[in-house]
Amino acid sequence: MPKIRRRKLPEQIVAHLIKRVRQREITSAQLQEFSDWLATEPIVPDGDWYKRFQGFTICGEGELVKTFLAAGQLPHGVEMF
Helix, strand or coil: CCECCCCCCCHHHHHHHHHHHHHCCCCHHHHHHHHHHHHCCCECCCCEEEEEECCEEEEEECCEEEEEEECCCCCCCEEEC
C-alpha cells in the first residue's frame, strides 16, 4: 500500500485542490490539521479512500489526494482513521 505523494504532483491536481479549498472555504487551521496528518506519512489503499477532518473531508486515490469535500458531502472509498 502506498504513502501519500507530497512532491511532484501533477499540476492539474494541484490546481484542482486549490480551487476546492477556496470553494469549500477551508480555513488555515483546517489545512494545518491536514498537514499534521500528512506529516505522519499515512499509508493509504491503492484504490479510493477518504479521511474526515473537522469540517471537511479529503478524498484520494492511491498515493494522490484528489479533492476536498465540505461537511455534509458524501465521500466514497475506504475510510482512513
